[in-house]
Amino acid sequence: MNPETFTVDTVIDAVSAVFLVVGSLMSLAAAVGLLRFPDLMTRMHAATKPQVLGLFLLLAALGLQMRTWWVWPVLVVAWIFQLLTVPVSAHMVGRAGYRTKHLHPELLSTDELEAVVQQAAGTRGFTDDDGDQPAGRR
Amino acid sequence: MMDLVLTITAVVLSLAAGGAIIRIARGPSLLDRVLAADVLLAIVGAALCIDMAVNRHLNNLMLLVAVSLIGFVGSVTVARFVADRREQPRES
Amino acid sequence: MNRKRISLRQELPLLVWLVVVWGALWQDFSPGNLLFGALIAVLVARLFYLPPVELGGRFNVLHAAAFAVHFLGKVVVASFQVLYLAAAKGPKVISAVVAVPLRSHSDLLVTATGHVTALIPGSLVVEVDRSTSTLYIHGINVRNAEDAEQLRRDVRATEAGLIRIMGSQAELSALNQELVP
Structure with a gap:
C-alpha cells in the first residue's frame, strides 16, 4: 500500500466517524426534546425532525464505509422513504393533537387557526364540536 | 478508531432510548406515547445503521426501511383513532 | 369507470x-x-390505477440541485437550533400557529411546500385549507408578530423555489412579475 491511499482511507474513516457520532447525537436531541418541551406540538418538533438529519448522516457514513458505488442508490431510496413518510405522520399526529386540544394556549403567541375553526364551527357545525370546547375550558 | 465511535454512539443511543422510554411511561396522553414510541423506533433504526457502518455489511438495510415504515403506519393509525376517541370522556 | x-x-x-x-x-x-x-x-x-398527479409540465434540474443544497443546509441549521432550544429554553419555549397563504393553487405544489416545510425542523403543518390553499403552520420559538412574519416569508420563499423547479408556466410568470417591481 502506498501512503497516499492510506491517507485517503484515514480521511474517509474520520469523516464517517464524525457523521456517526453527530447522527447519534441527533437521536439524543430528540430524546432531550421529548423530555424538556412542555406540550405535544413542541415535542413533535424535537422528536421527528432531527431524525431526518440523523438518518442522513448515518446513511452517508454507511455509504462512505462500504466504498462501492451501488449502495448509494439503495441508501438514497431508504432516505427518500423517510422523507416521504415523516411529514405525513407528523401532520397526522399534529392535527389530531390540535383538534383534541393538546396544546397549552398560554405558550402560544398567536393562534391564527383558532378563529377560522370557530368561524367554521359557527356556520356549519363541526362534526366533533371542536368549536365550543376552548371557550368552556378557559 | 471505530471501537471508540462504537462506544460513544452506544452510550449516546442508550441515553436517548432511556429518555424516550421515560416519556412513554410518563406521557400524559396517548399521542405523547405514540410520539415517544416513534422516536424509540427511530433509535433502533439508528442502531442498525451504525452496526452496518462499523461492521461494513448491508444485511439490515431492508430491515431499516421496514422499521421506519412500521413507525409511519403505526403513528398514522393511532392518530386517526385519537381524533375520534378523546372527545368523549370530556363531554360526558 | x-x-x-x-x-x-x-x-x-x-x-x-x-x-x-x-x-x-x-x-x-x-x-x-x-x-x-x-x-x-x-x-x-x-x-393499480391511481389518479394522475397533475404536473406543471416542466422540471428545472439546475434549480432543483440548488434547492436541494439549500434545503440540506437549512435542515442542518434548524436541527441544531431545535437541539439548542431543547437544552436551553426547555419548558418555557413560546410557539405559534401561523396562517400562510400560498400563491399556487395546484395540489402538487401545496403538498410539496407542506412537505418541505414540515421536514425543516421548527415548523409543522397542522392544517391545510385546500380551497384557499392556506397552510396553518405551528412554528416553534415564534415569540412575536415579527417572528411570525419571518416564518411566513420563509415558507413563501420555499414555495417560490418549488415553483421555479416544477411550477407551471403561468405560476412562474406570476412569480417573476411579483419579484421584479
Whole structure:
C-alpha cells in the first residue's frame, strides 16, 4: 500500500466517524426534546425532525464505509422513504393533537387557526364540536 | 478508531432510548406515547445503521426501511383513532 | 369507470421511481434486472390505477440541485437550533400557529411546500385549507408578530423555489412579475 491511499482511507474513516457520532447525537436531541418541551406540538418538533438529519448522516457514513458505488442508490431510496413518510405522520399526529386540544394556549403567541375553526364551527357545525370546547375550558 | 465511535454512539443511543422510554411511561396522553414510541423506533433504526457502518455489511438495510415504515403506519393509525376517541370522556 | 388516459410523459416519473425502488430492493442494478423492473413497473401502474398527479409540465434540474443544497443546509441549521432550544429554553419555549397563504393553487405544489416545510425542523403543518390553499403552520420559538412574519416569508420563499423547479408556466410568470417591481 502506498501512503497516499492510506491517507485517503484515514480521511474517509474520520469523516464517517464524525457523521456517526453527530447522527447519534441527533437521536439524543430528540430524546432531550421529548423530555424538556412542555406540550405535544413542541415535542413533535424535537422528536421527528432531527431524525431526518440523523438518518442522513448515518446513511452517508454507511455509504462512505462500504466504498462501492451501488449502495448509494439503495441508501438514497431508504432516505427518500423517510422523507416521504415523516411529514405525513407528523401532520397526522399534529392535527389530531390540535383538534383534541393538546396544546397549552398560554405558550402560544398567536393562534391564527383558532378563529377560522370557530368561524367554521359557527356556520356549519363541526362534526366533533371542536368549536365550543376552548371557550368552556378557559 | 471505530471501537471508540462504537462506544460513544452506544452510550449516546442508550441515553436517548432511556429518555424516550421515560416519556412513554410518563406521557400524559396517548399521542405523547405514540410520539415517544416513534422516536424509540427511530433509535433502533439508528442502531442498525451504525452496526452496518462499523461492521461494513448491508444485511439490515431492508430491515431499516421496514422499521421506519412500521413507525409511519403505526403513528398514522393511532392518530386517526385519537381524533375520534378523546372527545368523549370530556363531554360526558 | 371513466379513466382518464395518462400520457407516458406524465407517468414517467412514477415509472422511473418504481424501477429505482426495484433495483434498490434487489440491490442489483444490472441492465437485465432493471429491464424486468421496468416491465413490472408498467404492469403495476396499469393494474393499480391511481389518479394522475397533475404536473406543471416542466422540471428545472439546475434549480432543483440548488434547492436541494439549500434545503440540506437549512435542515442542518434548524436541527441544531431545535437541539439548542431543547437544552436551553426547555419548558418555557413560546410557539405559534401561523396562517400562510400560498400563491399556487395546484395540489402538487401545496403538498410539496407542506412537505418541505414540515421536514425543516421548527415548523409543522397542522392544517391545510385546500380551497384557499392556506397552510396553518405551528412554528416553534415564534415569540412575536415579527417572528411570525419571518416564518411566513420563509415558507413563501420555499414555495417560490418549488415553483421555479416544477411550477407551471403561468405560476412562474406570476412569480417573476411579483419579484421584479
